[in-house]
Amino acid sequence: xIFNSYQFWAFFALVALAYRFLGHRQQNxxxxxxxxxxxxxxxxxxLGLIIAITAVHYVAALKIGEGDEKERRRWLVGSVAxxxxxxxxxxxxxxxxxxxxxxxxxxxxxxHFESLSIILPVGISFYTFQTLSYTIDVxxxxxxxxxxxxxFALYVxxxxxxxxxxxxxxxxxxxxxxxxxxxxxxxxxxxLSLVMVGLFLKVAxxxxxxxxxxxxxxxxxxxxxxxxxxxxxxxxxxxxxGDFAGYSFIACGVSRWLGIRLMTxxxxxxxxxxxxxxxxxxxxxxxxxxxDYLYIPLGGNRKGVGxxxxxxxxxxxxxxxxxxxxxxxxxxxxxxxxxxxLYRLKLIKVKVPAVIAVLVFFHLTCLTWLFFxxxxxxxxxxxxxxxxxxQGLTPFSSYAFxxxxxxxxPLVVAEIWSDRREERRLHHLPWQxxxxxxxxxxxxxxxCAPTVHSDFIYFQF
Amino acid sequence: MSEFRVTSFRQExxxxxxxxxxxxxxxxxxxxxxxxLDDDRAHIAQFDELVGELGEKKGAVLGNSLLLHGLxxxxxxxxxxDFSTIRVTPVSSAVLDWGHLYERYFLKGEELxxxxxxxxxxxxxxxxxxxKLRRLSRHFVSTGSLPQLWERERFDPHQRVQSGLSxxxxxxxxxxxxxxxxxxxFIDWYRLGLRTNQDWVTGEVESxxxxxxxxKRMTRFVDMxxxxxxxxxxxxxxxxxxxxxxxxxxxxxxxxxxxLMDARSIPGMTADDFSDxxxxxxxxxxxxxxxxxxxxxxxxxxxx
Numbered sequence: 001x002i003f004n005s006y007q008f009w010a011f012f013a014l015v016a017l018a019y020r021f022l023g024h025r026q027q028n029x030x031x032x033x034x035x036x037x038x039x040x041x042x043x044x045x046x047l048g049l050i051i052a053i054t055a056v057h058y059v060a061a062l063k064i065g066e067g068d069e070k071e072r073r074r075w076l077v078g079s080v081a082x083x084x085x086x087x088x089x090x091x092x093x094x095x096x097x098x099x100x101x102x103x104x105x106x107x108x109x110x111x112h113f114e115s116l117s118i119i120l121p122v123g124i125s126f127y128t129f130q131t132l133s134y135t136i137d138v139x140x141x142x143x144x145x146x147x148x149x150x151x152f153a154l155y156v157x158x159x160x161x162x163x164x165x166x167x168x169x170x171x172x173x174x175x176x177x178x179x180x181x182x183x184x185x186x187x188x189x190x191x192l193s194l195v196m197v198g199l200f201l202k203v204a205x206x207x208x209x210x211x212x213x214x215x216x217x218x219x220x221x222x223x224x225x226x227x228x229x230x231x232x233x234x235x236x237x238x239x240x241x242g243d244f245a246g247y248s249f250i251a252c253g254v255s256r257w258l259g260i261r262l263m264t265x266x267x268x269x270x271x272x273x274x275x276x277x278x279x280x281x282x283x284x285x286x287x288x289x290x291x292d293y294l295y296i297p298l299g300g301n302r303k304g305v306g307x308x309x310x311x312x313x314x315x316x317x318x319x320x321x322x323x324x325x326x327x328x329x330x331x332x333x334x335x336x337x338x339x340x341x342l343y344r345l346k347l348i349k350v351k352v353p354a355v356i357a358v359l360v361f362f363h364l365t366c367l368t369w370l371f372f373x374x375x376x377x378x379x380x381x382x383x384x385x386x387x388x389x390x391q392g393l394t395p396f397s398s399y400a401f402x403x404x405x406x407x408x409x410p411l412v413v414a415e416i417w418s419d420r421r422e423e424r425r426l427h428h429l430p431w432q433x434x435x436x437x438x439x440x441x442x443x444x445x446x447x448c449a450p451t452v453h454s455d456f457i458y459f460q461f
Numbered sequence: 462m463s464e465f466r467v468t469s470f471r472q473e474x475x476x477x478x479x480x481x482x483x484x485x486x487x488x489x490x491x492x493x494x495x496x497x498l499d500d501d502r503a504h505i506a507q508f509d510e511l512v513g514e515l516g517e518k519k520g521a522v523l524g525n526s527l528l529l530h531g532l533x534x535x536x537x538x539x540x541x542x543d544f545s546t547i548r549v550t551p552v553s554s555a556v557l558d559w560g561h562l563y564e565r566y567f568l569k570g571e572e573l574x575x576x577x578x579x580x581x582x583x584x585x586x587x588x589x590x591x592x593k594l595r596r597l598s599r600h601f602v603s604t605g606s607l608p609q610l611w612e613r614e615r616f617d618p619h620q621r622v623q624s625g626l627s628x629x630x631x632x633x634x635x636x637x638x639x640x641x642x643x644x645x646x647f648i649d650w651y652r653l654g655l656r657t658n659q660d661w662v663t664g665e666v667e668s669x670x671x672x673x674x675x676x677k678r679m680t681r682f683v684d685m686x687x688x689x690x691x692x693x694x695x696x697x698x699x700x701x702x703x704x705x706x707x708x709x710x711x712x713x714x715x716x717x718x719x720x721l722m723d724a725r726s727i728p729g730m731t732a733d734d735f736s737d738x739x740x741x742x743x744x745x746x747x748x749x750x751x752x753x754x755x756x757x758x759x760x761x762x763x764x765x
Binding site (some may be wrong): 005006007010050068185188189192211212214215216218219220223232385395396398400402403405406431434438439442443446448449450451 | 476
């Protein structure tokens with residue numbers, strides 16, 4: 001039941017309708033039931049898993065809240081270990097088995113390991129990180145443990161952000177669940193603008209450019225030029241942005257309609273002037289999670305220059321691995337780590353104009369996406385070589401660049417416009433302006449939707 | 462830029478009302494341009510008229526672009542003066558479309574053809590051919606058959622809504638054609654680039670997916686045509702390379718007593734007779750039409 005399906009909107013309409021007529025407690029019960037139903041629609045067998053993880057962290061947080069220091073630590077370590085173990089089994093076990101087999105083979109040992117048939121529970125990386133942050137926050141004394149299991153279960157399984165984030169913090173989401181929600185007059189307006197933009201990003205931008213990117217990454221060797229590859233990499237860059245930001249916008253929009261404010265996950269990331277700026281704009285809920293629960297506990301930048309770079313690299317590599325169990329994701333994280341370190345070193349002393357900084361960093365980001373999307377490191381290197389040494393305009397590259405301009409140019413212009421001043425937002429426009437923009441968005445969503453819709457990329461993470 | 466003023470739900474209704482009006486306008490335009498979108502829509506718009514001609518014609522040729530380009534009706538009329546036929550050949554169609562359009566346009570008419578000729582290559586008649594949902598629902602399926610289509614093809618709820626909307630709305634049903642026109646207008650080399658893109662994307666899929674060879678759609682189609690007393694002829698069509706008929710299809714043809722006119726290797730037909738490696742060109746159409754008229758003469762008019 002994906003956000004751009006009729007099932008989801010029928011489901012949401014029913015939930016929202018019933019929600020309006022219920023009191024606070026009943027609303028929570030309804031949302032929890034709806035969330036479990038939503039999750040069961042993906043694969044009902046994993047309902048047990050999410051409930052089990054919820055129960056572990058619920059009990060652990062209560063024990064941490066009550067116990068002495070030794071017991072608190074034991075419960076923290078235990079609950080974190082269980083969550084990471086489950087994540088490891090479902091997401092990384094086969095990767096480690098295969099990688100170990102390859103490694104042993106390289107050093108001369110014949111090893112035949114059978115890969116296990118494991119289905120990845122949708123959204124496991126998201127709700128694992130969300131529950132971990134809760135228990136750690138309780139341990140740190142930043143959040144009080146909730147005694148209401150239903151409220152906590154809703155915090156973990158809240159359907160708009162369950163399968164692809166934003167990864168919410170207990171300090172932000174839990175009070176909105178435990179306390180009666182206020183109905184604000186602007187919620188409908190803001191929710192509508194978020195949903196419209198989100199659907200446009202997913203259906204018009206991401207799904208159309210997915211086709212172009214898939215073509216380039218599946219093209220036979222020898223039948224493609226560097227210009228084609230460049231167009232394909234740009235296409236993937238906007239595909240993944242449209243796909244993930246689109247999901248986040250819709251999640252925030254429908255939540256607004258339910259009176260719940262989710263955190264902003266994307267802030268025009270391709271207008272970043274450098275890596276730190278980028279991570280303050282891209283998948284903010286993950287980057288801030290990694291900062292608060294990994295980078296800073298590792299020492300952050302407080303333990304000398306060498307340790308700062310080590311911490312940055314480690315955080316980014318783990319961030320890469322969070323996305324998926326493959327070496328291409330590790331390399332993607334590694335490159336981002338290197339970029340963070342290089343920018344921190346400030347090798348270029350001259351102050352470059354903002355537009356140059358944005359363009360340079362956008363292309364560096366695209367370089368990282370090449371590794372992220374490639375099927376293997378080898379394929380990424382072949383494509384990279386083509387970009388640098390075999391440029392050549394073809395009908396395909398004209399078509400691909402034309403598609404990029406058609407689907408992305410209005411988006412880029414709108415983002416540049418709104419990036420300049422905080423109050424420049426779609427919902428700030430007078431109603432006539434909003435209506436005109438919505439007409440364009442709806443026209444693009446209806447007329448330009450590709451024949452085949454693809455799933456949201458981040459569901460696999 | 463003024464500060465954000467809190468808008469009421471009622472005020473937001475104005476925005477929604479504007480949006481609804483815009484959609485209604487789009488739907489109106491979509492209906493107005495429906496028949497002139499492309500040659501195929503123009504052809505589809507003529508189905509009723511074509512089927513109406515069956516009173517004076519004995520046969521109907523059913524197929525897709527392969528027969529649209531392959532059969533020259535003027536030449537056929539000269540080669541086969543005793544046997545006239547109509548041609549219903551919407552592009553990119555297959556047995557699922559033919560079954561439904563036969564029901565919607567032919568069965569509701571006053572006359573049924575005495576002979577129905579179906580031209581195909583392998584994938585057009587087996588069940589693995591994906592349904593072109595919007596076009597099928599908009600132009601080929603009758604309203605009463607929609608639930609059957611959803612049930613038989615196991616459409617999920619999203620597809621059912623999409624299909625229902627396509628049936629009633631030109632904006633939704635003709636969307637692929639609108640999309641193509643818009644993108645073709647704005648994007649250089651759109652068609653050629655898209656074809657390359659499709660080849661790259663589907664190349665891997667097709668090589669990795671084994672085609673399923675069941676013929677439920679075909680069986681239903683045969684039963685429906687035969688129930689009206691029409692004799693059904695299957696015409697496996699010429700391709701640059703000879704292709705094998707599926708044994709399951711041969712068994713179905715034999716079991717149901719269908720006629721077979723095998724056009725896979727027409728004497729004198731070469732790869733040069735194809736315009737694009739798939740469709741017959743002018744010379745190929747001439748050879749096919751001549752062969753078809755001869756087949757009709759031998760198998761129908763001389764030996765009814």
